[in-house]
Amino acid sequence: MTTTLYHGEPNGPSLTVLAALFEKGADATLERIDLAAGERHSARVPHAMEVDHAIEGEGPILVVDGIPMADSVFLACYLDDVGSGPPLRPGAPYDRWRMMTWCRYIVERVAPAASYLGVESSPPARVPEDIASVDLAQRWSDAVAGRIDETRLADSRTKIVQAIERIEQELGDGRDWLIDDFSIADLESYAWLAGMQTIVPEAFADRPRTAAWLARVKARPSVARALATATGPAPERVWAPGPEINRWG
């Protein structure tokens, strides 16, 4: 089996998948691509409908025996299945349901808000050519042109505040991790929220349990190793258009 991971700077979905790979000790060739420059749409990266139409927007691509796969949570599930390291998902069906619903909340509500705020704060320079998804192309041109909707911006900040409130509440019983043992839920949540500390600082004020959790995730060898793949000084400030904000509001 040959595996190649095309990843961007260790922030957002690239951070999740890099850290999951290292947690599981899975064997893969790492190929760095510049997601913020739109390199995912170039001929350098293998294409498939699942990459071109990934709901996640700009994220890493894992190619296994020629099959290109996208979407960080599901790539982490895949790595959990094939890697030998400790499990990244709980064993009991109900606890797995808890983890999957938590991840769904992060990818559906938090990730769109974080990437909206992220590209507003660090807009990409130009719209890449050959974007297959019409709606992703629209998010790129909006981001490059600075067409930012104030209502969406405010709502995105609220979503980040609510996410940190939820994490603080989840950890209220003194748990170290969001579900039980360390899991994909911790990785995916950290990956989208770490960069929000400078953009929405008020969300993190007086949240001691969240602060300790962020430090715990960051201190994991897998996360430290993922962060060490950065090519710039502040990977948490590197953003590219992500999932869209829910069209139903």
Next chain:
Amino acid sequence: MAETASVTLYHWEPNANSGKPMLTLFEKGVTFESHYLDLLNFDQHKPGYLAINPLGTIPAMTHGDLVLTESTAIMEYVDEAFAGPRLMPDSPVDAWRVRWWMKFMDQWLAPSFSMIGWSIFVGPSVRSRDPAELDAAIERIPLPERRVAWRKAISGSFSAEEMAESQRRVAVGIGLLEQALGQREWLASDSYSLADINGFNLAYALPLSQPHLSNDELTPNIMRWLRAIYARPATKSCWALGRTDMARRVTILEGEPA
């Protein structure tokens, strides 16, 4: 939770989110108590149901004293917690593809179908009621985004632009489904899976609702796939729980290829 603990599913029609766990339970052969909620009568926002699921979203499932929400996550739970045929493929790549398709449908394609469905079906169905009563019903909805959605559906205020975008996505989504089903027998793998159950709930009425985009000439693989799922005994049992004309649209699949 012991597999034998009792299961109750709170659901609306065998359609979209309600139908996903319903059909999964039937495929697994799990005996469950069916608790029908009339979405158009706002049963899901009444105190009895809010005591089960405070968010007021449908469906919800109880298994013993556990309460589960979010239809796709419930499907994975049902597959893992009960005996019966496995509905997630053994191959990790195929399992990834099942999850990829379910997310693509849940978060991209289904919202476009439902925007069209709500504007032509749900909105008109409830619009004729007393405005004050409707307003009070909407105010009882716990999730702010669902309040916005209901107001838009009832007032018919989806913009022409939003509706055109939904129609564009439906066309693109049909193309991608046809492409995938041209590559393999089932949507995400060579065995029947949760992705097919999810997809059928989204697409079973396609030849009726989008006849210009999905029919035996244009999308033979989608038609083959829908008929194969409709022929399964679990599907028949599941759709028998439908009470409205919406669920009865499934009979379009009784026809043979033209």
